[in-house]
Amino acid sequence: MQTEKIIKPPSGYLTLLVSLALLAGGIYALINQYFWLGGITLLLDFVLVMPGLIIVNPNESKVLTLFGKYVGTVKSDGFFWVNPLTTKSKLSLRARNLNGQQLKVNDKMGNPIEIAAVIVWQVNETAKASFAVENYLQYVNIQSEAAVRHLANSFSYDNMEDESAEITLKDGAEKVSVLLEQELTERLSRAGVEVIEARISHLAYAQEIASAMLQRQQASAVISARKLIVEGAVGMVEMALARLSEKGIVDLDEERKAAMVSNLLVVLCGDRNVQPVVNTGTLYN
Template identity: 55%
Template sequence: MKTEKIITPFNGYLAFVILLITAALIVFGFTSNNNLLSIVLLPIFILLLKGLIVIRPNNSKVLLLFGEYKGSVKLNGLFWINPLYNTTSLSLRARNFESEKIKVNDKMGNPIIISVILVWKVEDTFKSIFEVDNYEDFIRIQTDSAVRKLAGSFPYDHFEDERATVTLSTNFDDVNKALEREVTERLEMAGIEVVESRIGYLAYAPEIAHSMLRRQQASAVVAARHKIVEGAVGMVESALKLLADKQIIEFDEDRKAAMVSNLIVVLCGDSETKPVINTGTLNQ
């Protein structure tokens, strides 16, 4: 398999000077009735003119001679090449590609919607032109394929797989690095350099989004309740210990149980507490 060959063509400015001299001699020949000189120099003038090429910054020219690859020019400026060469222009600028939002299944089988943003540029002009049919279509199809593989490699979050160390929705750096490696491997044969690759959009599919939101909310409520109960138990323990240390009042087991019950209700309740006046004894 051939690889890219970088060539340095002839200086175009010098060729342009020779072109002007040739043009002047042709005009001189016609004006001085020396037609033979003009006829001889005219094909040279045409070849010199046809061989001039201009390459803008971050652009390149791929050179072919009767279907055979001769090399690539990545310099910018005015150059002269063999006028028999066929040239193909190729941009070397960095370009963005945002994939379509596609529905795929994550590692746990949940349908999700995902898209990626890819920053890429042509690195090997030979591979981009001759190894694939259309490198831009190749990038689009291979990126979609890499996204599908990535989504199936990780769960969406920790709710489905609590033992997972990397998830799509939390470990963005790790996921983006995995995506970049996968896309780079796929696009290497097309001579494409992946500058950056990251997830642009990520969400549950509409048919399960509401259920997953309710599940997350329920988990958050349970976690919050756990913290509230844990704090309330600590406060009750501190209150009983403080009363006992200062000997303010002595409680038997029944009164301790009643106090603990009342404090837990007050501290863990959602609504505001409403005082109740006891008009009887403490035992009532």
Template identity: 55%
Template sequence: MKHEKNIKAANGYVMLMVLLLLIVGVITGMVITENPLFLILILPIILVIKGFFIVNPNSSKVMVLFGAYKGTVKENGFLWANPFYSKQRISLRARNFYSERVKVNDKIGNPILINVILVWKVSDTYKAAFDVDHYEDFVRVQTDAAVRKLAGSYPYDNFAEGQLEVTLLSGMDEVNEALENEITERLAIAGIEVMEARIGYLAYAPEIASSMLKRQQAVAIVAARKKIVEGAVGMVEDALMKLSEDKIIDFDEDKKASMVSNLMVVLCGDKEATPVINTGTLHS
């Protein structure tokens, strides 16, 4: 497989002086000798004119002579090369690509919407010009394919507490690194350098977004309740121990069970407790 070859073109201003000399010579010869044979020199004048071209900063010209790749000119300025060269312009500037949102299934089958932000540039003009058709379209298609593959490799999120699996939502650093590696591998054939690739948008598809929101809320409520219960049990245990140590009241099993029940209701309830004054005994 061939690779890019840099070549140096002639200075355009020097060739412009040569062109002017040819034009002056033709005109002077025709005026002095009145010989029409000097018109033959019009052909080399046209060829010299066809050889001029301009290369802007961070741009290049791929030179092809009758189907044979001759090299790439990356030098900036007003230049001249073989007039029979065909010259294809390829930009070397960094470009942003913001892909469209695509709907795909994550690892566990949930439909999600996802897109990617890609920063890329051409690093090998030969591959970009000749190894693929329309390298800009190639970047778009392969990026879309990489995003679809990535989305199917990770779940959107973990719902069970304690799971260490990397997800699209929580493992952004690792996921973005995997995405960048995947796109880099796919675009290498086109001589494209991936400067940065990251997920730009991530959400559940509209048809399940409401259900997943309720599921996330339920998981959050269960986790919060679990913490509340753990804290309440510790507080009840401390209260019973303090009352016993200070000999404020002696508890039999029935009294202890009743107090634990009341304390748990007060501590774990989501509403303020309503005090009740008992004027009799605990068993009345």
């Protein structure tokens, strides 16, 4: 695999002065009818001097090849002169955003989900980006999609079906992002691309199961809420009985305690307002 070689060519300002001098000399020779001298001078200027002048903008580079051989890369911004016979390819070093499209894949448990990721990347090694792959932009797109698909297949959406899962796509956002970034770095290093950041931008159940999963989540939430209410009600009943016994307000036998517990649980656990009932008799008739 080609290794990047950074070169520092000479400044192009002196060469520009030489080019202007040759241009002026060639025109002067033609005016004075020294056609062969003027022609050679202009030919040297337009073929061997001016084509070697290059401008490199900030966060850009020029990849130079000479007759099919990699010469080097100019990464410093400025005005330079290089071998005019080299082929000069511009390659941007700026950070880029890849807003991946929504992919429909199956998670670890086989549930169809929709997932998408945003990836921030930049070219780090110009030689690999130019010569190791056919088209580094297409390579980044395809490999990024493959990495996101593999990530979705490796973890479950949440803990509803896989309760033993330590990392899920929904709840382990930070860890999932780190794993995605590591896999992308491994995949894209061949193209000389550095992954700066990778984040899941969209995550949802597929439309065909979204409604069923929503009902399941609602049912789970209701069960959890009821469980919390019952635990609180039992604690309150226990506290009430203990306080009554401690203060000696009333002496309750087991049957009266059972009735009191039943009434308190109905009041505390019911989801409707309680309708008071006046008991004119006793518990035993």
